[in-house]
Amino acid sequence: MKEGTKMDKGLYGLIPAIVIPFDEQLRLEQDIFEQYLEIVCSAQIASIAVNTDAGEGAFLSQSERERILKIVKRKAKNIPVVCGLGAQSTQQAVEYGKRYKDCGADYFLVFPHFAFRGAKGIDLAALNYHLSLSKIGVPIILFQLQEDLGGVQYSDETLAQLAQIDNVVAIKEATFDALKFRKTKDLLESLPEKITLLTGNDNFIIESFILGAQGALIGFGSVFTDIQAAAINLALEKKFIEAMKTFEPLAKLCEFCFSPPVRNYRVRMKYVLKKQKIFKNTCVQPPLIQIDEREKKAIDKILREIPL
Numbered sequence: 001m002k003e004g005t006k007m008d009k010g011l012y013g014l015i016p017a018i019v020i021p022f023d024e025q026l027r028l029e030q031d032i033f034e035q036y037l038e039i040v041c042s043a044q045i046a047s048i049a050v051n052t053d054a055g056e057g058a059f060l061s062q063s064e065r066e067r068i069l070k071i072v073k074r075k076a077k078n079i080p081v082v083c084g085l086g087a088q089s090t091q092q093a094v095e096y097g098k099r100y101k102d103c104g105a106d107y108f109l110v111f112p113h114f115a116f117r118g119a120k121g122i123d124l125a126a127l128n129y130h131l132s133l134s135k136i137g138v139p140i141i142l143f144q145l146q147e148d149l150g151g152v153q154y155s156d157e158t159l160a161q162l163a164q165i166d167n168v169v170a171i172k173e174a175t176f177d178a179l180k181f182r183k184t185k186d187l188l189e190s191l192p193e194k195i196t197l198l199t200g201n202d203n204f205i206i207e208s209f210i211l212g213a214q215g216a217l218i219g220f221g222s223v224f225t226d227i228q229a230a231a232i233n234l235a236l237e238k239k240f241i242e243a244m245k246t247f248e249p250l251a252k253l254c255e256f257c258f259s260p261p262v263r264n265y266r267v268r269m270k271y272v273l274k275k276q277k278i279f280k281n282t283c284v285q286p287p288l289i290q291i292d293e294r295e296k297k298a299i300d301k302i303l304r305e306i307p308l
Contacts, residue, residue: 005194008139008169010080011107012214012236013046014229015198016221017054017084019269020068022283028068029280036278037075043226044233046215048072049082052109053149054219054266057084059285062096066103073104082141082217086111090132097136108133109141109172109217112152123158127165134167141198141217142171144184148262153180156187163188163195172217174200176258178207185212202258202265206243209235219265220254223272249306256298267291271299 018040021029040048050072051057051065060068073081083105087093097108110133116126134140142162145151153175154162162168173184178201185197198215199208205216209232221228227250234243257268266284271291273279282291 004192006169007194007196007214009196009214011046011141011170011196011198011217013044013216014221014225014232015047015049015082015215015217016040016043016045016225016228017049017052017217017219018072019219019222019266019273020055021270021273021279021281022285024281024283026283026285028064030071032278032280033068033071034075036273037072039278040222040225041076041079043229045079045221045225045229047080047082047107048076049084049109049217051084052082052219053084053111053145054222054269055084056266056285056288058086058111059288062099065096066099069100069103069105080106082107082109084109084111085133086113090129093129094132094136097133097138101136101138105138107139107141107169108136109143111143112145112154114150114152116152116154117147119155119158121155121157122161123155126152126154126158127161130162130165130168134165137167139169140165140167142168142195143174143200144171145174145200146176146262149174151175159184159187160191163191164193168195170196170198170215172198172200176201176203178204178211181208181213182211202254205254206231206235206240206247209243210240219269220250220257222269223253223276224250253299253302253306256302263288264291264295268295268299271296272303275300275303 085108199213231246270282
């Protein structure tokens, strides 16, 4: 294979994986959602991601996911939309992918299936799954995710083969491990065809760009999106000191939102949006749980310290 690139510069920058406002009956609050989307899309973002882990995609029905995608596609206008894609089987994933394509998805973020866990060497199950999805014709973002959030870390041999599949243009690396991130970057650079490296590591966002990231597909991008987009765009210009200073007011909030148990980051960010009077409540899909008073007080204290 000749040296080449499938890197997609349309993904360079911040890609916020947005959270979703639900009412107490766990129904989408569409008016609030659309107002929130206007705020997010007014920032200098590269793309916007829906039906992801941050957006509770795995907890929603297929009709709910398609409805959310259609709303985001309409409100985002010229901003590309990344749609999370996960399913119980390959056949179901292909079916869902075709529906998302019809709804206007510009990229798929392909969730790693639990069947891929524990594989040694080249994982044929993972390869066949992604090959099937690549035939839909929508650009694919691979997803390497920490196991605490239900993810899979691919072997080097598997990842190298996945990255060479047609229509695979990027990877979201979200192991929350800086050493693993750097090793993944080195592996990708050794391949005949290059793909875009996106950080999904909310615990070292700006530092990821020092290590070689080209974009950030992150749940934390759901809040203070304008500040994060500005910081990341500075990092892309290799103005790392300025980028760190721009992001610094949000550092404590980010650290708290993604503290153990990590699964609670969604409700914590919804609480931030409620405090900003963007969301009316912090409802999440069970078995996710509501935020407690201790965490509310901790976030209140952090928000008072943010000089905005």
